[in-house]
Amino acid sequence: MTRVAFYAPMKSPSNAVPSGDREMARNLISAIKLNGAVVDLVSDLRIYDKTGDPQVQTQLRQAAQAEVERLIQDLPHDTQLWVTYHNYYKAPDLVGPAVCRALAIPYVQIESTRAHSRLIGPWADFAQAAHKACDAADAIYYLTANDLITLQREKTHHQTLAHLPPFLPYRNLPAASNLRGPMLSVGMMRHGDKLASYHIIAETLHHLTGSWKLDIAGDGPARAEVEQMMAPFGDRVRFLGQLDRETLQAIYGQAGLFLWPGVNEAFGMVYLEAQAAGVPVIAQDRPGVRDVVLTPDAPQPEEGSQALAAQVITLVKDPVKRKHLGETARHGIAQSHLIGATSKLFWATATPLLKEI
Structure with a gap:
């Protein structure tokens, strides 16, 4: 022993x-x-x-x-x-x-x-x-x-x-998402880097076209600021609050895609959680983040929110591609994470x- x-x-x-x-x-x-x-x-x-x-x-x-x-x-x-x-x-x-x-x-x-x-x-x-x-x-x-x-x-x-x-x-992967639900963002609502990611998400939403919805899981001292950012989008953005692991896993099981820019994330466990459920991730190509995001072609931070929005629009319109990317990421999690x-x-x-x- x-x-x-x-x-x-x-x-x-x-x-x-x-x-x-x-x-x-x-x-x-x-x-x-x-x-x-x-x-x-x-x-x-x-x-x-x-x-x-x-x-x-x-x-x-x-x-x-x-x-x-x-x-x-x-x-x-x-x-x-x-x-x-x-x-x-x-x-x-x-x-x-x-x-x-x-x-x-x-x-x-x-x-x-x-x-x-x-x-x-x-x-x-x-x-x-x-x-x-x-x-x-x-x-x-x-x-x-x-x-x-x-x-x-x-x-x-x-x-x-x-x-x-x-x-x-x-030890094993959770159940795969049916990819039929809204987009999902998961992050603590605190000042600094987390709030910066929420700013980028709000900017991204302004560029979206067509029908979309976003669920946000998380809470914290900056919640009022986040709610103010999202106010222009009305009921298309839903706040779920802080969730326990079991409830969050059920949310991953329905999410259509995962959106989180990843400002100064060391790596970000939420990326692994989403991809384990076969949910494709849209994030920026940042140090640390790129080690865990298995969806290809992440935009550079300097490309701004418009590049993130373009990826969202593409995947929302193409459920076949969304499913393929999710399955590929899920396999990668099973192999190494x-x-x-x-x-x-x-x-x-x-x-x-x-x-x-």
Whole structure:
């Protein structure tokens, strides 16, 4: 039986507040467990500085040092591998490298980034710590081609870089959509990048012709702004609110196509969910997004909302093409983006590193 220590400095999988980071951490634990391994969540300590505050960083370093000292004493003696999820300049792993060095445990990371632009400025110390944590890793699993660029450039001589595509926590595909329902958009309604995607969707709708409808699943502090954007379209746009997984899956099962531009998405789990149901995706060709959107010919962001609208119009008018694209994407999800494939990829790299007990 393999024993694995798991740590997520950005946000613990036990955190009470839902988020994509928490969901991904939980899914990774499930994937690692698939081969029968025991996974211990060894720390809930959150190392996260949102604003670049030196005082916050000092306090977090002190807390991390105390956690290192505790874990050197308390970590199960038969731990064979340490896994850290999401090490980056706002949330560097200040715990894992020191513990692994003291106890001679192999250390790996999943979804880590090196940000040279942050080596000066308010996050400089934390950015450097994130780089050092990357240097210490025996293996780093990267999720997107964009992350690979700097990881490859600064790879240490002993280090393995392995691709671990974003994935869904399913062993099998859900039921396929009948593609008879309205278009669908799914996204939190918060200020910043999510609201920017909603702006592009509203602009896209202004360019549409013919008969169309859009369902929007999601909620959040920017809902009033989103509703105002969509007001000109009347009852053609329906707000579904925040949905649980089962209800959202039923919505995917009827959606005609999925529309989400993807402004600054790391990759976007909603794209995988839609395509798993055979719903073709219309998005912009952006870093991260292009790693998970399997529908071809996504327009460049600089082509604007008119290019997205042209794709919507084409697919709405051509149900045969829409079905073909959805089936092709669904096949791609089955091949590379379900939990079984992820578990195999993880262990293919991790097994040679295991500490002998």
